[in-house]
Amino acid sequence: xxxxxxxxxxxxxxxxxxxxxxxxxxxxxxxxxxxxxxxxxxxxxxxxxxxxxxxxxxxxxxxxxxxxxxxxxxxxxxxxxxxxxxxxxxxxxxxxxxxxxxxxxxxxxxxxxxxxxxxxxxxxxxxxxxxxxxxxxxxxxxxxxxxxxxxxxxxxxxxxxxxxxxxxxxxxxxxx
Numbered sequence: 001x002x003x004x005x006x007x008x009x010x011x012x013x014x015x016x017x018x019x020x021x022x023x024x025x026x027x028x029x030x031x032x033x034x035x036x037x038x039x040x041x042x043x044x045x046x047x048x049x050x051x052x053x054x055x056x057x058x059x060x061x062x063x064x065x066x067x068x069x070x071x072x073x074x075x076x077x078x079x080x081x082x083x084x085x086x087x088x089x090x091x092x093x094x095x096x097x098x099x100x101x102x103x104x105x106x107x108x109x110x111x112x113x114x115x116x117x118x119x120x121x122x123x124x125x126x127x128x129x130x131x132x133x134x135x136x137x138x139x140x141x142x143x144x145x146x147x148x149x150x151x152x153x154x155x156x157x158x159x160x161x162x163x164x165x166x167x168x169x170x171x172x173x174x175x176x
Contacts, residue, residue: 001029004142005036010077014140015109019116023150026112030079033110043075049083049096056095065098072099077108084115084123093124097133104136111137 009016016033018026034044047055052072059068072078088096103109117134121127 001144004033007033007037007040007042009142010037010040010042010108012140013105013108014142015111015137017137017141017143018110018112018146019143020114020146020148021150022114024146024148025151026114026146027081029144029146030081030110030112034077034079037077042077044077044079045072045075046079046081047072048081050086052080052099053088053092053096056099057092060091060095065095069099069102073102073107075107077110078103079110079112081112083111083113084119087122088124090125090129093126093129093133096124097129100133100136105140109137 004016008014016030018030020026031046034046037044056065056068059065100109115123117138120130120134124130124133
């Protein structure tokens with residue numbers, strides 16, 4: 001993490017992918033690196049993956065994708081948070097691939113996801129598109145797996161709001 005905080009990955013247009021279950025700090029660390037990049041004078045844009053793909057989908061439908069992509073291509077560092085929380089349809093997946101491909105070797109991406117790479121075919125709804133996205137993201141990247149229990153759920157347990165049993169992924173999603 002100290003090495004990442006030196007921001008060499010931003011200067012090299014490399015990527016950082018934080019993988020881990022909800023609540024382990026992937027977003028927190030991504031935001032912290034984004035703040036360091038801002039302090040160093042780099043432009044940074046943070047967007048939730050769902051909002052990003054919906055924005056790009058609308059732009060594709062309105063035949064203005066090239067213009068909308070400029071918003072996401074301009075900053076030195078783009079942070080895409082929560083990839084994998086919602087599945088994408090083919091148009092959204094294609095739009096995401098278009099953005100990742102356009103930023104390839106031109107600008108850094110920090111991406112957070114609660115899904116392992118093997119599950120990305122399900123997330124984007126197409127294994128070929130998932131492979132193409134991962135090919136570009138992983139070529140110049142640092143992959144950090146954060147394991148553990150959700151900080152939020154751990155605090156609830158300590159407060160006695162539920163037992164010591166860890167909630168299943170289905171129970172966590174139902175609680176949202």
